[in-house]
Amino acid sequence: MDAPQSVRITLGQAAELVSAILRQAGFSAAHVRTLTETIVAGERDGCSSHGLYRTLVCVHSLRAGKVSGDAEPVVHDQAPAIVRVDARGGYSLLAFEAGLPHLVAKARRNGIAAMAINRCVHFSALWPEVERLTAEGLVALATNPSHAWVAPAGGHAPLLGTNPLAFGWPRPGGHPYVFDFATSAVARGEIELRRRAGAPIPEGWGIDAEGRPTTDPQAVVDGGAMLTFGGHKGSALSTMIELIAGPLIGDLTSLESLRHDDGAGASPYHGELILALDPGRFLGADRGVHFARAEAFLAAFGQSGARLPSQRRYEARARSLADGVLIPATLHAELTTLLDDPDARLLPG
Amino acid sequence: MDAPQSVRITLGQAAELVSAILRQAGFSAAHVRTLTETIVAGERDGCSSHGLYRTLVCVHSLRAGKVSGDAEPVVHDQAPAIVRVDARGGYSLLAFEAGLPHLVAKARRNGIAAMAINRCVHFSALWPEVERLTAEGLVALATNPSHAWVAPAGGHAPLLGTNPLAFGWPRPGGHPYVFDFATSAVARGEIELRRRAGAPIPEGWGIDAEGRPTTDPQAVVDGGAMLTFGGHKGSALSTMIELIAGPLIGDLTSLESLRHDDGAGASPYHGELILALDPGRFLGADRGVHFARAEAFLAAFGQSGARLPSQRRYEARARSLADGVLIPATLHAELTTLLDDPDARLLPG
Numbered sequence: 287m288d289a290p291q292s293v294r295i296t297l298g299q300a301a302e303l304v305s306a307i308l309r310q311a312g313f314s315a316a317h318v319r320t321l322t323e324t325i326v327a328g329e330r331d332g333c334s335s336h337g338l339y340r341t342l343v344c345v346h347s348l349r350a351g352k353v354s355g356d357a358e359p360v361v362h363d364q365a366p367a368i369v370r371v372d373a374r375g376g377y378s379l380l381a382f383e384a385g386l387p388h389l390v391a392k393a394r395r396n397g398i399a400a401m402a403i404n405r406c407v408h409f410s411a412l413w414p415e416v417e418r419l420t421a422e423g424l425v426a427l428a429t430n431p432s433h434a435w436v437a438p439a440g441g442h443a444p445l446l447g448t449n450p451l452a453f454g455w456p457r458p459g460g461h462p463y464v465f466d467f468a469t470s471a472v473a474r475g476e477i478e479l480r481r482r483a484g485a486p487i488p489e490g491w492g493i494d495a496e497g498r499p500t501t502d503p504q505a506v507v508d509g510g511a512m513l514t515f516g517g518h519k520g521s522a523l524s525t526m527i528e529l530i531a532g533p534l535i536g537d538l539t540s541l542e543s544l545r546h547d548d549g550a551g552a553s554p555y556h557g558e559l560i561l562a563l564d565p566g567r568f569l570g571a572d573r574g575v576h577f578a579r580a581e582a583f584l585a586a587f588g589q590s591g592a593r594l595p596s597q598r599r600y601e602a603r604a605r606s607l608a609d610g611v612l613i614p615a616t617l618h619a620e621l622t623t624l625l626d627d628p629d630a631r632l633l634p635g
Numbered sequence: 636m637d638a639p640q641s642v643r644i645t646l647g648q649a650a651e652l653v654s655a656i657l658r659q660a661g662f663s664a665a666h667v668r669t670l671t672e673t674i675v676a677g678e679r680d681g682c683s684s685h686g687l688y689r690t691l692v693c694v695h696s697l698r699a700g701k702v703s704g705d706a707e708p709v710v711h712d713q714a715p716a717i718v719r720v721d722a723r724g725g726y727s728l729l730a731f732e733a734g735l736p737h738l739v740a741k742a743r744r745n746g747i748a749a750m751a752i753n754r755c756v757h758f759s760a761l762w763p764e765v766e767r768l769t770a771e772g773l774v775a776l777a778t779n780p781s782h783a784w785v786a787p788a789g790g791h792a793p794l795l796g797t798n799p800l801a802f803g804w805p806r807p808g809g810h811p812y813v814f815d816f817a818t819s820a821v822a823r824g825e826i827e828l829r830r831r832a833g834a835p836i837p838e839g840w841g842i843d844a845e846g847r848p849t850t851d852p853q854a855v856v857d858g859g860a861m862l863t864f865g866g867h868k869g870s871a872l873s874t875m876i877e878l879i880a881g882p883l884i885g886d887l888t889s890l891e892s893l894r895h896d897d898g899a900g901a902s903p904y905h906g907e908l909i910l911a912l913d914p915g916r917f918l919g920a921d922r923g924v925h926f927a928r929a930e931a932f933l934a935a936f937g938q939s940g941a942r943l944p945s946q947r948r949y950e951a952r953a954r955s956l957a958d959g960v961l962i963p964a965t966l967h968a969e970l971t972t973l974l975d976d977p978d979a980r981l982l983p984g
Contacts (some may be wrong), residue, residue: 334666363914364746364916364917365745365746365917366715366716366744366745366746367716367745367746367747367748368745368746368747368916368917370917380771382679392687392696394842395715396714396715396716396717396745397714397715397716397717397749398663398714398716398717398748398749399747400746400747400912400917401727402917425879425883426919436937437941438936439941440940440941440942441936441939441940441941442939442940443935443938443939443940445653445932445936445939451872453871453875455875455878455879459677463874465868465871465872465874465875467867467871468867469868497940515865515866515868515869516864516865516868516869517864517865517868518816518944519818519864519865519869520864520865520868521941522802522814522816523800523814523872524692525812525936525944526802526814527802527816528932529774529804529812529929529932530774530912531965532928532929532932533919533925533926533928533929533932534774534912534914534917534925535918536917536918536921536925539648539928539932541932541935542928545674548729554858560909561747562880563749563883564714565883567714567717568713568714568717568719568749568751568884568885569883569884569885572885575706575885576882576885577882578898579881579882579888579891580656580878580881583794583877583878583881583882583888583890586794586890587785587787587794587874589792590786590790590792590794591789591790591791591846592786592787592788592789592790592793592794592870593789595867595871595874619901620636
């Protein structure tokens with residue numbers, strides 16, 4: 287029996303609800319489609335922070351004028367192995383889809399290729415994009431800056447974003463090996479949750495305004511900063527992401543994105559870098575042999591007691607495909623209210 | 636005044652000493668040149684673990700039949716954006732040099748390119764290679780597996796290498812932004828040092844044979860395993876390195892490399908992956924504007940109290956260029972003895 291504070295709906299029902307709200311809010315058909323796919327995939331895979339809740343954020347951002355609801359991305363053939371897509375202020379997802387066939391073709395032709403998405407608004411996880419590339423048999427990396435909330439190792443000022451990095455490796459006959467993690471020690475929401483609950487945070491998550499380690503979430507929010515995972519190594523990695531998914535593609539750093547937001551609390555506005563590598567071009571006829579070796583390597587993880595990074599998501603996906611998803615009754619009510627009354631107030635602030 | 640247990644020599648003297656020993660040991664002129672450059676660069680930059688001491692390791696590996704002293708690398712034009720270099724059992728450095736002009740040309744032509752080095756013996760740090768690419772104005776990434784001494788997060792078996800990752804970003808008019816770190820929590824040598832001293836290791840460095848966290852370095856060495864930096868995120872990153880610098884380029888994983896070593900204690904034998912991205916192709920005429928933005932971002936690090944990752948190396952480099960390097964008298968004696976008596980015994984075990 288489901289708990290009374292939750293509502294179970296099928297993935298089809300979830301998609302209908304989300305797309306109806308987004309359409310009514312003023313998003314174009316193409317944006318509605320790509321947004322709905324990604325939002326439902328997030329809920330389906332058990333990532334509720336990137337799931338149906340995001341529908342409200344999208345509507346809020348559109349109302350606040352922080353995203354274009356009908357921007358048509360423009361694809362530029364930048365170089366033999368680079369495709370550049372100008373999202374023109376729309377969400378990244380439609381830009382990704384517009385560039386995808388070009389990225390795939392360039393990777394197949396050259397062995398490796400890059401896609402730079404510019405001027406996009408970004409709220410989504412990177413694993414759905416990485417999975418699109420592994421479905422084509424390609425190895426993929428994707429990354430982007432975000433908002434500058436994170437201090438580099440040894441510093442006291444927030445210069446870095448939560449800067450996610452995602453990787454995908456196609457596996458014959460199974461789910462790909464995929465990871466997608468923030469380079470911050472934790473998601474900003476984790477600190478926010480403890481702050482609201484008046485609970486302390488573990489050491490290593492943040493510093494206060496003087497750069498001292500703190501366990502007080504309020505001190506992190508009040509002029510302090512979050513920290514990266516993995517000390518100076520994680521900090522170096524996050525800095526790399528600022529550079530390659532910022533200035534290298536002619537787009538904003540996390541600091542510039544936060545300034546652009548100017549307190550509106552909208553999703554980051556910036557660029558995204560995606561790399562695709564074609565094993566067929568690296569290995570030729572030996573591809574099968576070497577991918578079988580990779581399988582033996584990954585199989586050893588299970589024997590050693592270690593879990594591969596996306597196992598939990600794949601398990602949630604299987605459950606959701608069979609049984610639908612369970613969403614909080616309050617969220618469900620908020621979504622259906624919005625559908626009945628398009629002008630309903632949402633998201634305090 | 637120098638301490639009496641140290642000997643100060645110029646970089647020229649260091650290069651003469653190293654190259655004379657390597658030549659006498661039987662390395663070809665081309666290998667002597669590339670090995671000497673890298674070994675002296677390590678000592679010069681204050682990385683004594685990759686400095687003159689490595690001369691002894693090279694001679695040991697040659698005597699043990701674990702490296703070819705005269706292999707000539709063969710360059711394959713694998714795909715429009717991939718160059719592959721077969722090191723044929725020689726050290727990676729000469730293979731890197733053979734492939735470098737092709738990698739640079741392919742990156743300039745296509746915007747992004749990859750170099751796969753196969754069948755190389757590897758002992759060197761990756762930052763000298765990354766610096767060769769930033770000197771060409773390119774953005775660079777380099778990585779390789781090593782020997783399987785590290786357990787993935789949650790597992791108890793050593794499946795991963797210490798798997799270094801290096802990145803370089805060219806900076807107008809200054810040293811590049813470069814990092815080069817092992818994805819293990821610490822270098823294996825750090826654990827070995829504590830073991831010999833009978834000192835405990837901090838938590839987070841290793842596990843015992845049952846997969847339990849331990850502070851006993853002996854337990855890590857006796858059937859236990861090292862850990863990655865950064866918990867499950869560092870573990871995921873290290874796993875990516877195994878895949879992209881192993882099976883993707885048709886070469887050995889760290890587990891396979893360790894088996895190939897078969898207890899000889901030689902340097903890892905495997906492949907290496909290097910990526911080069913050309914900012915000129917990503918940005919065209921806007922390159923200058925966006926690289927100035929990157930400079931503003933990196934300058935903010937200093938203002939925030941944070942240090943950039945390679946500062947210490949660059950400071951050591953400036954000192955060494957002015958004053959030469961200070962090496963332990965015991966190491967200096969070992970090196971000069973080897974030069975006088977080519978059959979001198981070295982490296983216990």
